[in-house]
Amino acid sequence: MVKWFGRQGGSGRREGAPAAGAGGGVxxxxxxxxxxxxxxxxxxxxxxxxxxxxxxxxxxxxxxxxxxxxxxxxxxxxxxxxxxxxxxxxxxxxxxxxxxxxxxxxxxxxxxxxxxxxxxxxxxxxxxxxxxxxxxxxxxxxxxxxxxxxxxxxxLPRAHPERAGIASNLANSLLRRAQRFPDPAVLDEAVRHARAALADTPPGDPMHAVRLVNLGGVLFALARTGQVGHLIEAHEMYERGLRELPPGHPARGQVQATVQQLRQLRQRFGF
Structure with missing residues (x-):
């Protein structure tokens, strides 16, 4: 089986493989x-x-x-x-x-x-x-x-290791579409795939925090359509994601800002 870009983490270098030549050839x-x-x-x-x-x-x-x-x-x-x-x-x-x-x-x-x-x-x-x-x-x-x-x-088979990543990408694509062309049904599908991606990503996985935030983002988008009850779970997902993100993660500042926004919205709606 061809394994182009199939490795997760590590250098991808085989034992004993020589370094790349300065001329860029093989x-x-x-x-x-x-x-x-x-x-x-x-x-x-x-x-x-x-x-x-x-x-x-x-x-x-x-x-x-x-x-x-x-x-x-x-x-x-x-x-x-x-x-x-x-x-x-x-x-x-x-x-x-x-x-x-x-x-x-x-x-x-x-x-x-x-x-x-x-x-x-x-x-x-x-x-x-x-x-x-x-x-x-x-x-x-x-x-x-x-x-x-x-x-x-x-x-992809149900247990395939790349399935969670694909489901997360699909959720993000659906969210992009709904943000440009509003459609609650598209957001509902995005939530399903974001939940599936998170469920298939075990705690401790480097992508677990990102999957939490992704689900929170789709739920927040649903709340903006008037389904304000989703603010509670969206806030929970962002808070959990923030706790798991490494201190230097490039998304940390944006996640912190969204957490603060969600807190204020919950106070405004009384929950």
Whole structure:
């Protein structure tokens, strides 16, 4: 099974794997997808943009190396989808986001029948579509992202370790849509998926605090539609998430501000 970007935590480096060469090629015969994955993880730790460019070079080599009927070809395209999106987040060059969508669509189309990595490729494309929606506000982009995330859940076994992340992403997409195009039914579905994501994320997991806050955010959105009773649970989720977030977490200040807002709203409504 291809394991593009499948590792959770750690460097992703195999024992004895050589370091990347200064020229950005594939050193010592290292498999190009492994190299791209390792460089992407190193970028996550260091923030060095040169690592993203070298990772993209390795993924491009993988596209050339593996034939279209090889699952690694689709994985290399999916890698380029993610890497282009990461570069977009840093550089804000619209062509990078367009390129991310192109690679993502090609990856989904190139996945051979029965490819176990198809949900990951679909999820990566959906994340890029969310970025496009945030930038352009077109309903068709967020609707496509939602459809892709729903399809991922249909394909993944109930006990799959990535299922909680997909459910959380789907909840966030639904929330995005409802905030731009108000619809209580969309928010109700978002709550269901946010609850499922939290239920499948055990306490102590690094994502547990984020899943608490995500559920709180959807409940807060429901409260804003007039269902003010949801303020109580939304406040509880944010308070629990705040307690679990590490002191230096970048979202901590925003979560603290929302907790204060929820306290004031509860006082105003008398509960």
């Amino acid at each position: 050193p010592g015969g290292e498999e190009p997808l492994d190299l791209a994955d390792r460089l992407r993880l190193e970028y996550g730790r260091s923030g060095d943009p040169a690592l993203l460019r070298r990772a993209a070079q390795a993924a491009e080599e993988a596209v050339r190396r593996y034939p279209a009927d090889d699952a690694r070809h689709a994985s290399a395209l999916s890698a380029l989808c993610m890497l282009s999106r990461l570069r977009w987040e840093r550089e804000r060059d619209a062509t990078l986001l367009e390129r991310s969508l192109e690679y993502g669509r090609r990856a989904v189309d190139a996945s051979p029948p029965g490819d176990p990595e198809l949900p990951r490729h679909m999820s990566s494309l959906a994340t890029s579509l969310q970025e496009v929606f945030d930038r352009q506000g077109r309903a068709q982009d967020i609707d496509e992202a939602i459809t892709l995330y729903r399809s991922c859940l249909d394909l």
